[in-house]
Amino acid sequence: xxxxxxxxxxxxxxxxxxxxxxxxxxxxxxxxxxxxxxxxxxxxxxxxxxxxxxxxxxxxxxxxxxxxxxxxxxxxxxxxxxxxxxxxxxxxxxxxxxxxxxxxxxxxxxxxxxxxxxxxx
Amino acid sequence: xxxxxxxxxxxxxxxxxxxxxxxxxxxxxxxxxxxxxxxxxxxxxxxxxxxxxxxxxxxxxxxxxxxxxxxxxxxxxxxxxxxxxxxxxxxxxxxxxxxxxxxxxxxxxxxxxxxxxxxxxxxxxxxxxxxxxxxxxxxxxxxxxxxxxxxxxxxxxxxxxxxxxxxxxxxxxxxxxxxxxxxxxxxxxxxxxxxxxxxxxxxxxxxxxxxxxxxxxxxxxxxxxxxxxxxxxxxxxxxxxxxxxxxxxxxxxxxxxxxxxxxxxxxxx
Numbered sequence: 001x002x003x004x005x006x007x008x009x010x011x012x013x014x015x016x017x018x019x020x021x022x023x024x025x026x027x028x029x030x031x032x033x034x035x036x037x038x039x040x041x042x043x044x045x046x047x048x049x050x051x052x053x054x055x056x057x058x059x060x061x062x063x064x065x066x067x068x069x070x071x072x073x074x075x076x077x078x079x080x081x082x083x084x085x086x087x088x089x090x091x092x093x094x095x096x097x098x099x100x101x102x103x104x105x106x107x108x109x110x111x112x113x114x115x116x117x118x119x120x121x
Numbered sequence: 122x123x124x125x126x127x128x129x130x131x132x133x134x135x136x137x138x139x140x141x142x143x144x145x146x147x148x149x150x151x152x153x154x155x156x157x158x159x160x161x162x163x164x165x166x167x168x169x170x171x172x173x174x175x176x177x178x179x180x181x182x183x184x185x186x187x188x189x190x191x192x193x194x195x196x197x198x199x200x201x202x203x204x205x206x207x208x209x210x211x212x213x214x215x216x217x218x219x220x221x222x223x224x225x226x227x228x229x230x231x232x233x234x235x236x237x238x239x240x241x242x243x244x245x246x247x248x249x250x251x252x253x254x255x256x257x258x259x260x261x262x263x264x265x266x267x268x269x270x271x272x273x274x275x276x277x278x279x280x281x282x283x284x285x286x287x288x289x290x291x292x293x294x295x296x297x298x299x300x301x302x303x304x305x306x307x308x309x310x311x312x313x314x315x316x317x318x319x320x321x322x323x324x325x326x327x328x329x330x331x332x333x334x335x336x337x338x339x340x341x342x343x344x345x346x347x348x349x350x351x352x353x354x355x356x357x358x359x360x361x362x363x364x365x366x367x368x369x370x371x372x373x374x375x376x377x378x379x380x381x382x383x384x385x386x387x388x389x390x
Contacts, residue, residue: 090349094163110127111349112145116160117152118337119322 016074023071030064033057089113124166125353130362132354136213140205140352143221144228144366148350151232153326154239155344157290157337158251158372162346170195171345171371196347197246198369199234203227204361227366231350236328239344239372240292248372251342251380252333257283259384262297262331266304269297270314276334276381277319283378289319290337292326296385332383341379345371 005025006013013021037057044050072078088095090113127137162168175192182188203223213219237243242250257279260272277289293301301323304311316323319334326333335342347369355363 090163097162097164099165110123110125111163111351112141112148114145114148114152114155114350115163117149117155118157118160 020071020074023067023074027064027067027071030060030067033060034064091115124348125351125367127352127354130354130364131207131357132210132362133214136210136219139213139219140221140224140364143219143224144350144352147225147228148232151229151327152236153292153324153328154236154372156322156324157292157335158239158342158344159339160344160346162370163349164345164347166348166369168196168345168347168369171343171373173373194247194345194371194373196345196369196371197238197243197248198347198367199231200365200367201227201231201234202355202363202365204363207357207360207362210362231366231368233328235344235368235370236326238370239342240326240329240333243372246371249374250372251335251374252329252382254374254377255333255380255382256377257381259331259382262383262385264386266300266311267306269301269304269311270318272383273315273318273334276383279381280334280336280379285336285341285376285379286338287319287321288337289321289334290324291315291319291321291332291334292324292329293332294329294385295325295327297332298323298325331385333380334383335380336376341374341376343373343375345373 005021006018010018034057037053037060041050041053041057044053068082072082084099085092085095088110090111094115130137132140161171170193173192173194176189177192178187178189180187203226205219205221205223209219238246238248238250240251242248242253260276260279262272263269273291277287280287280289301312301315306314312323321337348367350366350368353365353367355365357363
């Protein structure tokens with residue numbers, strides 16, 4: 001079996017769901033590898049090995065990004081949420097509030113991201 | 122498409138980046154109110170009014186039952202237009218640093234409008250300002266900057282006696298801010314003595330004539346923002362593109378006793 005992560009009988013799952021499962025498991029593995037490499041690089045005293053580990057971590061970030069993009073292209077709600085939150089500068093919870101105020105769940109009009117300038121807020 | 126219609130503008134991503142960055146830089150340099158009051162939002166374009174929680178009782182009208190109107194403070198929407206040359210904007214894609222004097226001017230105007238409403242009030246919009254709503258007699262600022270620490274201590278004591286705890290901040294108009302920054306006594310900067318007097322930051326507030334000491338503990342002054350500061354596209358002709366800086370906001374003073382005004386000896390020239 002390609003994955004032991006299926007939680008329902010395979011014959012009941014659509015091809016779309018099986019593919020999405022493959023992508024999600026792949027993304028999880030890439031993110032886990034990023035975390036491992038980051039920790040090993042932090043702890044490593046050999047500078048050359050540390051460079052290799054950081055390089056490998058960055059490769060995994062590329063892989064994770066590619067899988068995430070596949071997921072976005074195949075899941076309407078992922079697409080909507082990533083468009084809402086990614087590459088924005090406003091406070092992240094403020095984006096959610098603004099989207100709820102819009103009532104549409106769509107991205108608020110792009111602001112300059114000034115928000116609060118009070119220290120500690 | 123959103124209300125700002127930025128996607129319709131004949132502006133490359135490189136030029137948009139420079140326009141937005143310059144606007145942000147100038148806004149942050151000029152906005153003083155946001156450094157000292159609570160920020161509520163951004164709530165988006167559809168947010169039209171702040172609920173005060175109050176009920177204004179009315180009579181008559183033939184309804185046959187007692188009635189009242191719910192208290193709200195409507196947001197105002199400001200829009201500061203400016204124009205840029207399309208030829209100049211295209212140079213951003215060739216690696217040029219753009220001449221964005223029009224953006225600077227629009228950002229300054231917008232920041233000053235917001236700060237004016239916060240500190241001095243805006244009756245036409247229904248906003249009380251921090252300074253006009255203070256119930257304490259104004260304290261007169263001395264001409265001699267070395268005497269600033271004692272008047273600031275007096276202002277802080279006024280707040281403490283009024284039951285307003287800190288932390289506090291001192292928002293200073295340009296003359297007071299610049300004078301204080303340069304003043305020294307026996308080689309010791311007066312600015313540091315003033316900061317020690319109330320244990321808080323000094324904030325340059327271009328729209329304040331004199332200074333105002335206010336509590337920043339939270340819950341006293343609230344800026345509610347619908348659409349936060351943004352740049353939109355209004356139109357174009359063959360040579361120029363028309364843009365605007367906009368925001369929607371309301372300002373409320375929730376605790377009048379949380380600020381003391383320090384007026385200059387002479388008013389604005």
